[in-house]
Amino acid sequence: MSIIPEHMLQARRKISNKYLIGQGLEVGALHYPLWIGEKANVRYVDRLSVEELRLQYPELNQYKLVNVDIIDNGEKLERITNNSVDFIIGNHLLEHCENPLATIRNHLSKLRNSGILYYAIPDKRHSFDLDRPLTSFEHLVRDDREGSEVSRIEHFHEWVVLVNKVKDDEIDASLQKLLEINYSIHFHVWNDSTFPEFLLRAQKYLNHSFEIVHVEQNDTEIIAILRKTNHGLLAKLKSYVRNSWIN
Template identity: 30%
Template sequence: MNFTESLITKVSYLKNPFKRGTINYAKTFKNQIGIEIGGPSSSFGLKSFFPVYLYAKRIDGVNFSSNTIWEGQIKEGQTYKYEQNKPAAHQYIDEAAELSSVPNESYDFLLSCHSLEHVANPIKAVKRWNEVLKTKGRLCLVLPDKRYTFDHNRPYTTFEHLLADFGQRITERDDTHFEEVIRLHDLSMDQAQSKEELIDRIQNNYINRCMHHHVFSFESVTQMLEYCGFKTVLNKEFKPFHLFILAEKTS
């Protein structure tokens, strides 16, 4: 972290008491090596409530495709640019629930911001994330708070539902939630211009991965993490629509 970044972070810390706890947690990631699913994300950068990009030694990235609506065209290799003043890290092109090209027990921490809700089988993903973490590795999740998003009309996904999806070996081609999303999605809070555009996007979800398969609460996430070998360290809400969860690998 250079002097300017250090100063900006200190000012953010002083001006925002609500952020101080998570900024202090971010400092404990100093000199650690992490991996991020679906990034980069402003939630982990300068002025954020969890500026882990500034403290980590290196963070590699994973995305499901070399062309996404969020990042545009990306290339596998030493191309993952998550922070302006740090060298590019490794970019994997891989499924979040597979990480077939990522070695086991190779990272100190894993980041995922507004990514897990796009995964059809979250328990499968989180179990795999556990495997790529070292002993006592940490998992940092940011998930949408449905109360302030286009999902606000949808019911929370229960842990039992997540467990059933895992038992049934649900894949990314799953269309179970298509009807619910189309029926309950609040178009006024989305960039979709029409119901027809939304339907087309949902029906082509395997290609674009725009749909939220699941709607998470702190309760369901805590149960899922425990099932997947993690202990929740911190749950906290952040404006405008974030649920932040920090957990540690226990098994």
């Protein structure tokens, strides 16, 4: 794991200090939790305990991992009460999510009104995803509607071949090993143009349940701040009233 340059950390701190206030969560912080200002408190969520994370990521042995406060699926956050937190941090999380659209939907449900989502993703042009094809929005919609299982093997195969550069006669064995341990690969890939496009299309797809407050290229990553709105609720209310009149 590479060390994050100070200028990137400073940009993260500036955005965190401006938007993250109150009680929140950070999902998958591992050894690089986001800096939090005095006006914020955070609990750490991960899918595994620290001991299990050590086994999953031996390359992090030299680093201190954050204490995991809540063991939960970071895409679903089923142990978190709806409308209970002011912000959720997913720093380099969305690319690890099998269903990013459902993840955003679920995260929004956990936020209080006007709550904040802090997302950062790696720009594929500056990462080991360089040789991988960009993820289309249509692909993400299919995963959301049909279930991410329909493309799971495809993603792992792509990872083995284009990231790990495994030779042909070793592909199947490597693929099976990663599947067995449920290794957290990058399922999806964006760059500086497709990630903002994804956010805009997701905003419409998710019934304008969030507004895009801030998007910033931070060297090798892209940071986005989304704010929960009540537009989706209003749309449901209008639909209910309209149908009531019709009936």
